[in-house]
Amino acid sequence: MDADLLHARLAPWYAEHRRDLPWREPGFTAWGTLVSEIMLQQTQVARVRTAIVEWLGRWPTPAALADAPTHEVLRAWGTLGYPRRALRLQDAARAIVERHDGVVPSDVPTLLALPGIGDYTARAVAVFHFRQRHPVVDTNVRRVVARAVVGQGDAGPAARADLARVEALLPADDDEAGTVSIALMELGALVCTARTPRCDACPLLADCAWVAAGRPAYEGRRAPRQAAFAGSDRQVRGTVLRALRAVDVPLPRAELAGLWPDAGQLDRAVASLAADGLVVVEGDAVRLPH
DNA sequence: TACCCGTGGCC
DNA sequence: TGGCCAAGGGT
Structure with missing residues (x-):
């Protein structure tokens, strides 16, 4: 051509x-x-x-x-x-x-x-x-x-x-x-x-x-x-971030626990979000970065 | 290179 | 209905 x-x-x-x-x-x-x-x-x-x-x-x-x-x-x-x-x-x-x-x-x-x-x-x-x-x-x-x-x-x-x-x-x-x-x-x-x-x-x-x-x-x-989305870490990350966007205070981990049944996967998701700078872990709570 | 990263809409 | 696809980038 x-x-x-x-x-x-x-x-x-x-x-x-x-x-x-x-x-x-x-x-x-x-x-x-x-x-x-x-x-x-x-x-x-x-x-x-x-x-x-x-x-x-x-x-x-x-x-x-x-x-x-x-x-x-x-x-x-x-x-x-x-x-x-x-x-x-x-x-x-x-x-x-x-x-x-x-x-x-x-x-x-x-x-x-x-x-x-x-x-x-x-x-x-x-x-x-x-x-x-x-x-x-x-x-x-x-x-x-x-x-x-x-x-x-x-x-x-x-x-x-x-x-x-x-x-x-x-x-x-x-x-x-x-x-x-x-x-x-x-x-x-x-x-x-x-x-x-x-x-x-x-x-x-x-x-x-x-x-x-x-x-x-x-x-x-x-x-x-692309890997399946349902049940993936990406879905968990998205769920956590959606919850954090909806409030203007840090969310205690106990509250996050209600968002996802697999506690281990939830912890990994929060850790990866923190590694990416998308959330900050503060003591027993998680929040969006300032 | 292959894989990871969100969300919504399409047939 | 579930896989595919959407003006990609970083590692």
Whole structure:
């Protein structure tokens, strides 16, 4: 697939079908883009689109979040999931204040050095806000490229080689490259979906290697399946944190004991939460960090 | 590399 | 209905 052909196919489609999302509004700040991308890590757009507005209304700058009490940050994160992201987001805010005078950095290596920001998020900020030319590779992009370009029904496990593969598909122009990236993501989210792709509505239908091959089933290596949630340590951690968010006082362990039948597993969960900095053990009680 | 980390919605 | 999936990152 030629980079210019890809842009020619995707740009008009994206212009017509792009969703109106808060982080796509004119004037959305670099900080807002960074916060939204972290919230979007493994969390659906529908849940982030309301949460991001409330969050930025409360903490509109890195300095504001850096100064916030951590227990309030965790409460505001609420049920978005993976609460370590909230901790790292505040750590990133503090790093931005301390290392960069409160200004969100624009270059990828500096963004990558911030806590909680990896290959995807660093480039998303650099491309979507600062309009630089980098490959932005998320699960949508990997799936669309696997189908349209490689001709496979699905992408295998993520690999660092994906970055170079996608980079080769970007037009030379910074702005056009950014459009290709956001359009690939939008196409993967709306049309080239994981379960039931709507190929009849796809702007790449005529050029798609997977369709040309007759849409063969994927036989390659798959990403490892996620462990069952029911009964897992993750469920216990979530249960404990939910209880702590609901009150503004430390909870005695005796009270936590009512939350989970397996006392040993509960203790391990509290210990792992403490190791992550998500809770503080104070004598016989557990609380959110100050 | 494989595994850990929450929560909700989908068919 | 239970497994799959969702704008990943850290270790």
